[in-house]
Amino acid sequence: xxxxxxxxxxxxxxxxxxxxxxxxxxxxxxLSDEEVEKLxxxxxxxxxxxxxxxxxxxADLEPTYQVTGLKNISRADxxxxxxxxTEDLLKxxxxxxxxxxxxxxxx
Amino acid sequence: xxxxxxxxxxxEKVRSGELKASDLVEKSLANIESNGEYDALISTMPERARQxxxxxxxxxxxxxxxxxxxxxxxxxxxxxxxxxxxxxxxxFEAPYQSTAIDRLEAEGAICVAKANLDAFAHGSSTxxxxxxVTKHPKDKSRVPGGSSGGSAAAVALRLAPFALGTDTGGxxxxxxxxxxxxGYKPTYGLVSRSGVIAMASSTDVIGPLARSVExxxxxxxxxxxxxxxDSTTIDKDEAGYQEISKDIxxxxxxxxxxxxxxxxxxxxxxxxxxSIEKLxxxxxxxxxxxxxxxxxxxxxxxxxxxxEVSSNLSRYDGQRYGYSSGDAANLDQSYELSRxxxxxxxxxxxxxxGTHVLSSGYYDAYYKKAQTVRTxxxxxxxxxxxxxxxxxxxxxxxxxxxxxxxxxxxLQMYLTDIMTVAAxxxxxxxxxxxxxxxxxxxxxxxxxxxxxxxxxxxxxxxxFEALT
Numbered sequence: 333x334x335x336x337x338x339x340x341x342x343x344x345x346x347x348x349x350x351x352x353x354x355x356x357x358x359x360x361x362x363l364s365d366e367e368v369e370k371l372x373x374x375x376x377x378x379x380x381x382x383x384x385x386x387x388x389x390x391a392d393l394e395p396t397y398q399v400t401g402l403k404n405i406s407r408a409d410x411x412x413x414x415x416x417x418t419e420d421l422l423k424x425x426x427x428x429x430x431x432x433x434x435x436x437x438x439x
Numbered sequence: 440x441x442x443x444x445x446x447x448x449x450x451e452k453v454r455s456g457e458l459k460a461s462d463l464v465e466k467s468l469a470n471i472e473s474n475g476e477y478d479a480l481i482s483t484m485p486e487r488a489r490q491x492x493x494x495x496x497x498x499x500x501x502x503x504x505x506x507x508x509x510x511x512x513x514x515x516x517x518x519x520x521x522x523x524x525x526x527x528x529x530x531f532e533a534p535y536q537s538t539a540i541d542r543l544e545a546e547g548a549i550c551v552a553k554a555n556l557d558a559f560a561h562g563s564s565t566x567x568x569x570x571x572v573t574k575h576p577k578d579k580s581r582v583p584g585g586s587s588g589g590s591a592a593a594v595a596l597r598l599a600p601f602a603l604g605t606d607t608g609g610x611x612x613x614x615x616x617x618x619x620x621x622g623y624k625p626t627y628g629l630v631s632r633s634g635v636i637a638m639a640s641s642t643d644v645i646g647p648l649a650r651s652v653e654x655x656x657x658x659x660x661x662x663x664x665x666x667x668x669d670s671t672t673i674d675k676d677e678a679g680y681q682e683i684s685k686d687i688x689x690x691x692x693x694x695x696x697x698x699x700x701x702x703x704x705x706x707x708x709x710x711x712x713x714s715i716e717k718l719x720x721x722x723x724x725x726x727x728x729x730x731x732x733x734x735x736x737x738x739x740x741x742x743x744x745x746x747e748v749s750s751n752l753s754r755y756d757g758q759r760y761g762y763s764s765g766d767a768a769n770l771d772q773s774y775e776l777s778r779x780x781x782x783x784x785x786x787x788x789x790x791x792x793g794t795h796v797l798s799s800g801y802y803d804a805y806y807k808k809a810q811t812v813r814t815x816x817x818x819x820x821x822x823x824x825x826x827x828x829x830x831x832x833x834x835x836x837x838x839x840x841x842x843x844x845x846x847x848x849x850l851q852m853y854l855t856d857i858m859t860v861a862a863x864x865x866x867x868x869x870x871x872x873x874x875x876x877x878x879x880x881x882x883x884x885x886x887x888x889x890x891x892x893x894x895x896x897x898x899x900x901x902x903f904e905a906l907t
Contacts, residue, residue, distance in 0.1 A: 351795075355791050355794050356791065358794050359749065359790045359791060359794045360753075360756070360774045360775050360778055361775065361778050361779055361782070361787055362775040362779040363779065363787070367784075371787070371791055374788060375791055375792060375795065377849075377850055378741060378788075378792055378849065378850065379792075381738060381741065382738040382742050382805070382809070384735065384738050385738050385739065385809060385812050386808070388732070388815070390811040390814075393818075394811065394814060395807050395810030395811045395813070395814060396810055396811075396813045396814045396817060397810060398641065398671075399627050399641070399817065399865060399866035399890075400626075400627060400628045400671070400673050400866060400890075402628070402670075402671060414535070416534060416535055417534070420534035420535070421534045423532065423534065424530070424531055424534070424759070424760035424761070425760060426758070426763035427763075433758055433759050435758050435770055435773070436767065436768075436769050436770040436773055437769070437770070
């Protein structure tokens with residue numbers, strides 16, 4: 333297993349204003365100045381708290397992503413009718429045109 | 440108000456014609472009406488409930504014939520809106536229904552209302568609901584716990600005989616302990632999550648909040664098992680969950696040492712110690728056991744959960760359903776404004792933390808490290824269950840706290856889950872059973888079972904319930 337770089341880990345616990353803005357952009361969230369300031373503090377505090385894991389010896393252990401051991405549940409590649417109706421699936425859409433979701437132009 | 444009979448008894452009387460489903464629905468709706476001041480519910484669906492009751496009265500059948508129930512508002516349900524208590528889903532009407540509700544309905548149960556929660560189930564008090572705060576049934580200045588706080592309060596107030604909740608880090612057990620009802624978190628994968636709004640998919644489970652362990656076992660029996668709409672589901676126990684042994688005598692029980700040393704409120708500690716004495720008197724072999732990594736589970740959770748939240752909430756983009764900002768000039772702005780205006784503070788906080796711990800350069804140090812510590816927690820549970828049939832401890836260090844007491848500091852709110860999250864990280868089944876009171880507020884005992892040991896755990900919990 334690749335050893336975790338602890339020095340890098342320590343230094344990144346405090347987030348800068350730019351870090352917060354970058355995360356907001358990645359998250360597709362537009363934040364007010366007030367929110368940015370508050371999140372900068374709160375996120376740093378949360379990240380400081382989870383740093384306790386840094387001191388845990390996890391040599392020889394593999395990460396767990398799934399707890400029941402199930403793998404690759406598959407079924408035949410056939411269209412199956414679950415009773416979902418197109419009009420019901422579209423009824424919550426902000427804009428529908430010709431039975432399709434209409435979004436602002438992409439290109 | 441007259442209390443509800445056990446579920447099996449209600450259904451039996453409906454099948455025999457002694458009780459009418461329609462009367463049960465009216466009773467539930469009347470209870471709801473007269474308890475509005477607690478804000479336990481977001482919406483009711485009287486029209487559909489009355490129609491279903493009328494249909495059932497025509498030809499009553501099913502193990503839950505005519506039994507009204509309430510679903511947390513993150514379950515997709517017909518007959519009304521499904522909002523997850525979030526602004527972004529304010530106008531949402533479910534185009535299909537959750538498997539859990541489908542299975543309950545197939546046995547004759549009737550969903551009458553949707554319960555309040557912390558928006559998207561992010562919280563421990565319902566104070567993060569974008570609608571309102573649910574008040575504690577015994578003291579309106581306090582929270583009912585969360586995130587399934589509306590469901591727990593609804594059952595404690597007898598609005599319906601049972602309610603559904605979801606438990607990602609303790610969201611069934613914590614409010615069950617606060618409100619004095621039974622709250623059951625099954626083994627991960629045992630109940631299909633199809634049609635339930637996802638929070639953290641590697642730990643989300645569905646379970647009942649009920650007035651007795653027996654009722655919880657019946658509900659689990661009806662809901663559990665594989666579902667082709669949720670490929671993470673596991674097979675149910677062949678023997679089901681209803682024929683359960685209440686034996687306490689001879690059971691080997693470990694008291695989780697780390698949970699008893701966590702700065703418990705004295706009243707909570709006293710109830711837990713009394714519970715231990717009762718179990719000992721009933722013949723259980725009890726000793727303290729150390730699982731040293733369990734207190735780390737909260738830090739693991741606050742990496743893994745936001746990571747999965749940031750991924751699961753990316754679908755709310757204002758294009759296909761939910762709130763969509765009308766102010767956008769282009770597609771990117773439409774995403775950003777819809778999410779900015781639609782998400783509350785806690786959802787944003789978790790999306791941001793999750794995005795950070797998953798981002799390039801930080802993934803190994805945070806996410807992978809957390810998932811590796813998760814393995815350590817799982818290993819400690821597995822070792823403990825080689826020696827013990829069950830593990831016990833408090834559900835949370837405290838009783839129901841005052842509204843507003845923890846809202847200023849997100850970390851203080853997160854700490855309420857410190858004793859419940861480990862079972863979510865490992866997948867083990869766990870239950871909160873009412874064990875007593877501290878200064879007139881309920882306290883639950885947490886009992887944790889081995890993976891897939893739901894039937895045994897429910898039996899032991901029923902035995903304990905009989906001692907209190």
